[in-house]
Amino acid sequence: xxxxxxxxxxxxxxxxxxxxxxxxxxxxxxxxxxxxxxxxxxxxxxxxxxxxxxxxxxxxxxxxxxxxxxxxxxxxxxxxxxxxxxxxxxxxxxxxxxxxxxxxxxxxxxxxxxxxxxxxxxxxxxxxxxxxxxxxxxxxxxxxxxxxxxxxxxxxxxxxxxxxxxxxxxxxxxxxxxxxxxxxxxxxxxxxxxxxxxxxxxxxxxxxxxxxxxxxxxxxxxxxxxxxxxxxxxxxxxxxxxxxxxxxxxxxxxxxxxxxxxxxxxxxxxxxxxxxxxxxxxxxxxxxx
Amino acid sequence: xxxxxxxxxxxxxxxxxxxxxxxxxxxxxxxxxxxxxxxxxxxxxxxxxxxxxxxxxxxxxxxxxxxxxxxxxxxxxxxxxxxxxxxxxxxxxxxxxxxxxxxxxxxxxxxxxxxxxxxxxxxxxxxxxxxxxxxxxxxxxxxxxxxxxxxxxxxxxxxxxxxxxxxxxxxxxxxxxxxxxxxxxxxxxxxxxxxxxxxxxxxxxxxxxxxxxxxxxxxxxxxxxxxxxxxxxxxxxxxxxxxxxxxxxxxxxxxxxxxxxxxxxxxxxxx
Numbered sequence: 001x002x003x004x005x006x007x008x009x010x011x012x013x014x015x016x017x018x019x020x021x022x023x024x025x026x027x028x029x030x031x032x033x034x035x036x037x038x039x040x041x042x043x044x045x046x047x048x049x050x051x052x053x054x055x056x057x058x059x060x061x062x063x064x065x066x067x068x069x070x071x072x073x074x075x076x077x078x079x080x081x082x083x084x085x086x087x088x089x090x091x092x093x094x095x096x097x098x099x100x101x102x103x104x105x106x107x108x109x110x111x112x113x114x115x116x117x118x119x120x121x122x123x124x125x126x127x128x129x130x131x132x133x134x135x136x137x138x139x140x141x142x143x144x145x146x147x148x149x150x151x152x153x154x155x156x157x158x159x160x161x162x163x164x165x166x167x168x169x170x171x172x173x174x175x176x177x178x179x180x181x182x183x184x185x186x187x188x189x190x191x192x193x194x195x196x197x198x199x200x201x202x203x204x205x206x207x208x209x210x211x212x213x214x215x216x217x218x219x220x221x222x223x224x225x226x227x228x229x230x231x232x233x234x235x236x237x238x239x240x241x242x243x244x245x246x247x248x249x250x251x252x253x254x255x256x257x258x259x260x261x262x263x264x265x266x267x268x269x270x271x272x273x274x275x276x277x278x279x280x281x282x283x284x285x286x287x288x289x
Numbered sequence: 290x291x292x293x294x295x296x297x298x299x300x301x302x303x304x305x306x307x308x309x310x311x312x313x314x315x316x317x318x319x320x321x322x323x324x325x326x327x328x329x330x331x332x333x334x335x336x337x338x339x340x341x342x343x344x345x346x347x348x349x350x351x352x353x354x355x356x357x358x359x360x361x362x363x364x365x366x367x368x369x370x371x372x373x374x375x376x377x378x379x380x381x382x383x384x385x386x387x388x389x390x391x392x393x394x395x396x397x398x399x400x401x402x403x404x405x406x407x408x409x410x411x412x413x414x415x416x417x418x419x420x421x422x423x424x425x426x427x428x429x430x431x432x433x434x435x436x437x438x439x440x441x442x443x444x445x446x447x448x449x450x451x452x453x454x455x456x457x458x459x460x461x462x463x464x465x466x467x468x469x470x471x472x473x474x475x476x477x478x479x480x481x482x483x484x485x486x487x488x489x490x491x492x493x494x495x496x497x498x499x500x501x502x503x504x505x506x507x508x509x510x511x512x513x514x515x516x517x518x519x520x521x522x523x524x525x526x527x528x529x530x531x532x533x534x535x536x537x538x539x540x541x542x543x544x545x546x547x548x549x550x551x552x553x554x555x556x557x558x559x560x
Contacts, residue, residue, distance in 0.1 A: 002521070002528050007550045014553060014560035 207236040207243070214246045223253040241273050248276075252283055296530055299492040300523035302483050303516040307347045307367070309355035313482045315475050318345065321466055325353060328464045329412055329441070334433040338443040340468030343513025346443040349468065350414045353441070362411035369420040376425065384411045384438060395428050402437045412439045419444040470510035477501040479512065480519065492523070500543040507548070507557045514557065521551040 194216050201209035214229035230247035233240060244267045251260035264280040267273065282288040302311075328336050338346055347367065354365040364383045370376040377398035381387045385405045415421070421429070433440050446467070471479055477496065484493035508514035525547050529535050538544040552558040 001531070002524050002554065004525060004528050004532070004534075004550075007525070007554055010553050010560045011546065011550045014549065014558060017560070 205236060207233045207240060210236065211240060211243050211246070214243065214250075218246050218250060223250045226250040227254060239271070241271065241275060244271075244273075244276060245279055248279060248283070249288070252288060257283060294527060294530060295489060295491050296523045296526035298487060299484055299489045300520055300527060302487045302489060303520040303523070305513060305516050305520070307351050309348070309352045311483065311486070312348055312352045313479050313486075315471070315478055317475065318349075321468065322349065322352065325349070325441075325466055326356075328466075329353075329357070329439070332436070333464055334436065334439065335430070336439075336441045337465040338441060338468065339446045339465065341470065341511070342445055343511040344468040344470055345512050346468055347416050348512075350416050350441065350443050354414055357412070361409050362407070363414065364411065365414040365416070367416045369415070369417050371420065371422075373422075373425055373428070380413065380438075384413065395431075399432070399435070402432070402435060405437065407437065410437070410439050412441060414441045414443070416443045417445075418442040471505075471512065471515075472510060473498075473502055473505045476505050476508075476510050476515060480504075480515070495541070495543045497542055500545070500548070503545060503548055507552045514555075517555050518548070518551050518557060521554050522547055525551055525554075 194213055197209045197212050197216075200206070201213065210229045210233040214226045214233060216226075217223070217229060218226035226246055227250035230243050230250060233243040234247060237243075244264070248260040248264045248267075251257070251263065261280065261283055264276055264283070268276050268280060279288065325336065325338070338349060340346055350365060350367070354363055357363045358365075362384070364380075366379075370379055374392045374394065377393040377395065378389050381389055381393060381398055381401050385401050387401055415429075418426070429440055429442075432438055477498065480496050480501065481493045484490070484496075504515060504518060508518055522543065526535075526538070529538055529547075538547055549558060553560045
């Protein structure tokens with residue numbers, strides 16, 4: 001008689017022993033698989049993070065673009081109140097994300113330039129045929145023009161004065177390329193505005209409208225048209241100080257400094273305008289050119 | 290109950306005994322056996338039968354003796370006669386019918402042998418010949434050189450000492466036959482034939498190929514190891530049957546669990 005009880009015990013031990021290598025193998029495989037899965041997930045997360053970062057960056061850039069598109073009026077009003085030059089504010093904005101501005105440059109520059117060209121060529125002349133201003137001039141003047149538009153929408157005395165004090169050259173130099181998109185959009189609005197204003201002026205001969213057109217053309221650098229509309233305004237109403245100032249400034253810009261001084265002198269005699277006197281002195285000293 | 294139990298009967302089939310009646314005729318073994326018989330008929334001095342323990346050498350010699358002892362003079366010595374004098378005296382008595390009570394040396398036995406005229410050359414079967422001393426083996430060679438007597442020597446093939454390479458065998462053995470372990474298919478036939486010979490048809494049908502493969506894996510097809518394992522296996526079945534625990538194990542085929550338990554018991558598995 002065999003001791004089956006003892007043999008069964010030994011057999012159980014043997015089975016457990018024989019399964020140990022398989023168990024170890026399975027556990028090792030599970031460990032390896034887990035490690036691989038963990039590693040894969042980790043690498044995927046990293047790549048996702050990189051993607052997200054890039055997406056966030058592009059989102060940020062687009063958001064910043066939008067902000068810059070919508071903000072300029074506010075920013076400038078704030079800067080004007082703080083008596084700070086515009087270019088400083090723009091530089092401050094640029095500093096935290098220099099890469100973004102570079103991408104903006106690449107993306108925005110070309111289409112905006114083409115668009116500006118089209119707009120410029122499609123602008124109708126209302127009264128006098130004028131020579132088409134050069135591309136560079138247009139770009140530079142657009143900055144001021146947009147400011148004028150913003151002035152109309154948000155009329156603030158302080159802003160206008162400070163803007164007047166700013167040297168045009170500075171704005172030309174400091175205006176970054178990224179602003180050009182904003183400028184283009186504003187310009188289009190102002191072009192439409194001028195068209196509409198001129199149409200309305202043709203209908204009702206309102207000097208306020210012709211003065212607006214004169215200002216706009218002056219801002220755009222179209223001094224001939226500015227001169228014309230200022231002259232028209234003065235003919236209708238010779239008591240509008242601003243119109244005389246635009247008239248004189250346009251003459252200076254057109255190289256007729258003596259005529260400008262003469263006209264201002266006559267106007268000062270008539271109106272005793274302090275602003276006209278200041279401009280007269282500046283032109284005489286050569287500060288305003 | 291014990292006598293009628295199929296497991297008890299099957300267990301007894303695998304008792305490790307050398308009985309020519311239990312000899313199982315397998316194709317390969319049968320071919321070897323026929324070639325051995327043919328070799329005996331030829332004028333060969335010595336025939337070497339070698340193989341690992343449990344490959345059936347003893348059974349071969351027993352079967353040969355059983356088949357030939359009525360037709361020709363044949364003498365089987367399953368247990369080696371280590372003493373040289375006794376060896377000569379035994380041969381003198383059995384082969385030459387000369388009884389000598391005193392000490393007999395090689396020269397005296399050679400003289401007896403030369404004086405004797407045999408109608409047919411007697412065949413002497415020496416099992417476990419690896420136990421004979423080298424000196425005696427050399428004298429056996431000299432005896433075979435007389436052509437008065439023919440020796441069939443069965444010995445273990447050991448790894449340490451390759452006996453075939455020995456000089457006295459290399460030069461004088463005319464035929465050597467190697468016995469090997471069985472293959473899987475041979476083992477299946479061996480087990481089933483063995484059981485069927487004892488009318489254990491039920492247990493014979495319990496050995497399917499899967500079971501036999503498992504047994505072969507454990508025993509490497511060695512007949513002696515297989516007999517031992519199967520004896521223990523049926524002993525286990527017998528125990529379960531006695532304890533009325535047969536429901537614990539499969540009976541439509543041999544339980545792998547019981548095979549492993551039997552292997553643990555016989556030492557084939559080190560648990």
